[in-house]
Amino acid sequence: EAGVVQSPRYKIIEKKQPVAFWCNPISGHNTLYWYLQNLGQGPELLIRYENEEAVDDSQLPKDRFSAERLKGVDSTLKIQPAELGDSAVYLCASSITGNTEAFFGQGTRLTVV
């Protein structure tokens, strides 16, 4: 069974440019999470989806970040415009429901120069 797939693995962009990350969760997993991991720190939740509905986006900086999960399967996280401080690893995770184990993807490492 394939795990959580994220792409790209690495991305380097100039500040003020837009960037998008893609996540394909494990088949059958209704809950999807996006986490932000700054260097040397633990991940922090950005947004949680139950199917196509964002049920918790209180930590998502909505002025520049957006996310979508059309059809309740794969998801895209976008930053526009990117800032130097956005350099981090963006992790996607999925679970069958909110009270079952979450499985993490390998992450996308973003570098903003």
Added chain:
Amino acid sequence: AQSVTQLGSHVSVSEGALVLLRCNYSSSVPPYLFWYVQYPNQGLQLLLKYTTGATLVKGINGFEAEFKKSETSFHLTKPSAHMSDAAEYFCAVSDEAGNTGKLIFGQGTTLQVKP
């Protein structure tokens, strides 16, 4: 609000020695507690979790952790370290009662294993 404190950002042990990684938590609801491991340039892999029931939890790769409510601790141990255990370890607590995916993570502890 829930929070996690991992004591020691770096821990170094010799191969074959006991591994002890410390984690203390704060939670306003009955906690679900987790330990994850992260290898370089990889995602997080669940080592073990405590939800309810037995307070001594066994996980993968010979790791175990004990939930001590009176001490608000969930320390991770392994009797004998292997070189392959070198990685970053994260303790986490559920941010909502019964939710195992919405997690609050500690800062992480880097485990170094010396030959």
